[in-house]
Amino acid sequence: MQKGKITKYRPFPQIDLPDRQWPDKVIDRSPIWASVDLRDGNQALAIPMTVDEKLEMFGMLVDIGFKEIEVGFPSASDTEFQFIRRLVAENRIPEDVSVQVLVQAREHLIRRTFESLEGVPTAIVHLYNSTSPLQRRVTFGKSKEEIKNIAVEGTHLVKSLVSTIPDTKVRFQYSPESFSDTEVDYALQVCEAVMEAWEPTEEERIILNLPATVEVATPNVHADQIEWFCRHMKERNKAIISLHTHNDRGTGVAATELGLMAGADRVEGTLFGNGERTGNLDIVTVALNLYTQGVDPGLDLSKLDDIRAVYERVTRMTVPERHPYAGDLVFTAFSxxxxxxxxxxxxxxxxxxxxxxxxxxxxxxxxxxxxxxxxxxxxxxxxxxxxxxxxxxxxxxxxxxxxxxxxxxxxxxxxxxxxxxxxxxxxxxxxxxQQYVNLDTPLNILAIEREDFSKTGEVRIDADITMRGEEMPVTGTGNGPISAFVDALDQKGWKDFTLLDYRQHSIGGGSKTKAAAYIQIRHQNGKSYYGCGIDANIELAGLRALVSAFNRACSAP
Known part of the structure; x- marks a missing residue:
């Protein structure tokens, strides 16, 4: 690592937004949630999910309440193509759920994608191409105009193919990949060109997904990008602004929350943040964060342990012990x-x-x-x-x-x-x-009898005990069985304590109810000792508590 002046990296430039408004905003409703577990999440697995595992995951996502689920990249592999066909063949897609398919802005991939969608009730065709300066220069070697034309031509093709699947309602989504590292004015230019080609309406809005494909700045910069985009775009009322953050800097959740404050309507992410590198946005965390602020997230996470169990089984990933809400230790206090x-x-x-x-x-x-x-x-x-x-x-x-x-x-x-x-x-x-209850060394009660004197109100105790292994009888009187037993010990010269406190309560109920008694004594050495007695007989529980406290005092160093 470099030291002192770091020249290997440059700080990400700030967004010119001196009158930013998002810091004063409050998230008071849940966004549209879109799960990308079956695409982004699946592609990041060392061992991708099988079709059966993807079917199980899809069913769980539906049960949780997701209405938009990205199911794959059908033009990329036959497995993903066949998965969508199986969803259709087995009638697994509810009428109110839109399945989303990802595709690059390339003609043969777009045509193959439409082949996979026949019979789907509602589909979101998610078109993307990279727009950042780094991608333009390193990956594609193309100019801004050429990159914009790729997006526009892909949009025209998608629009022309809608009529080939007349029984499917087709919605359209466009992503300027690496939006986080793209000049905001250029990203807006590309998106508006795509909108012009698609011709959305207020009733049938386009989804503009603005992905932080790589986190390159602090969450406030991401919020500035989103607010700048929303405030400068034409026909904002005809677009759903969607967020898709990653977690390279460990701030994917924060960036999403600030992005919602900045005006976004929709959030893409995965359960527990599974995804490339350090992961996608964790939708569970964002949803439950909303819940703790009194906002209904619109997702059913009431059986989070069950959701986690399915996730861990089909992805072969493990939710960390300190993961928010779902980790084994997040509701644990050792301190x-x-x-x-x-x-x-x-x-x-x-x-x-x-x-x-x-x-x-x-x-x-x-x-x-x-x-x-x-x-x-x-x-x-x-x-x-x-x-x-x-x-x-x-x-x-x-x-x-x-x-x-x-x-x-x-x-x-x-x-x-x-x-x-x-x-x-x-x-x-x-x-x-072991340390407090019914202790029987050195003193132990073997048997005990009680006699009450109605005229005086006194109680006499006759007990058989053992003291340091020697069995003997003892007798004492008092205003109750405990004071009578203390008197019996006093007569033997063993009362080297003062009785300080006595408490008792019941344990359990019905015929199995027992009494628990607690007695505190102060030994002549000035120290206090507690003992506990548990017995079906409340009086015997009290006596055993006294004996336990006495024995603890005797065994103390």
Whole structure:
């Protein structure tokens, strides 16, 4: 790499648009969506989809709600030609779906394309030729006028062939390929010449697709290009302005969103951004971005995991773990502070029963796109008190006292740190059970009987216990079973603590309901210890919680 003054590359020139208006615009409706998964996406695969796989993908795109689907380049290969014929033969194209076919502005390719379209209800013939200075000089060696004539002659031929498929409604789309690197005034000149040849109307508009075939500048420059084009073109009312961004600079989504603000009507892209080099626009991301701003995207992405499963199977591509919305880890928080905020947000939303989704660190409700809450909080050594408490509550019904959260969080995090890995919810539960619940060493209750004295309100406990392996009876009285058992320990000289807190709740329902009790004690060493007891008998659950706290204090260093 060069250092200091970089002479190998030049900055892309700015667009002369001092009164640009797009920065103040808001996207308040969804664009026309056009999927190019079966063309741009397919051509970028190491192993292209088979016809059966393309049929499955086509069916899924229809189910999602795409009304415009580019199905291939029928003049480029017999496989793509036969795929379209099979769509027709098997009556797979709904009446309200336009299938789009791509073709270069070359006569024999255009004629072959029309042969593939017989019987298609509505077809979009997508004609293109490259217009950028680099392509004109390096690839074609032609002048601006010669390049424009290629586009115009191709348009005339397409128009003349419409009558050869009278049962098909033919719509027309033109792309000045590499629009992103073409002089905007020249790109407009070519497009207007194409419009003059095609003669669109307000009712039957031409689609002018302005592709960022290669990202060459920042998204704001792309927006300036689109706004300049829209403001300077004649008969804007007779054209649908379409975007087709790529992701060479990693800003395809941003460029598309700004392009929509700049006046575009339509967006071409693929599921999860599959495409050449760094990929095409990810339509899923743009659509769900709109959704999170209160705009109905018009696409059904409510079963995103199922969509992803089909995509990964037929393309043999993998959606990255951190991919927006669809990645395995995008609704996952390992950070303790994030977990705590998410738990509080989820708890408050449930308490208030509000429709509005406002949870810290979560842009979208995972349930809206078929994801579950199960993966939101996951535990590793970086996790915090809130995350552990959330797992225990959500998966196991254990609502541990808030004051207990930090202590339990440290214990679970230490276990994750020792293993140098993430803990599953079951493993989190196992650590909690091993460290806090129904502990029986050194003290254990073998049997217990209770006697109530109605006159005094006192309770007497007679229990058989083991202490450090030695079995013995103990007796104590108090205003309840827990205080009576504390009295029994005091009589043995073992009461070296003060009872601080007691909580209990039920787990489950019906005949399988159990009680969970939590007791906090302060040892004479000044430290506090929690214990938990779980039992079908609520009184025994409380006693086991006390014993667990006592045992934890005894085993503490």
């Amino acid at each position: 303790g502070s994030h977990q705590d905020a998410i738990k509080k947000g989820m708890d408050l939303r449930e308490k208030e029963q509000t429709e509005r989704f406002e949870v810290p660190y979560l842009l979208i409700d995972p349930q809206d796109i078929g994801r579950t809450y199960e993966a939101i909080i996951r535990i590793n050594s970086q996790s915090g008190k809130g995350g552990v408490a959330y797992i225990l509550s959500r998966d196991f019904g254990l609502d541990i006292p808030k004051a207990m959260h930090p202590e339990v969080g440290v214990v679970v995090n230490d276990a994750a740190d020792k293993g140098s890995r993430e803990l599953s919810p079951q493993e989190v539960h196992e650590v909690f059970m």
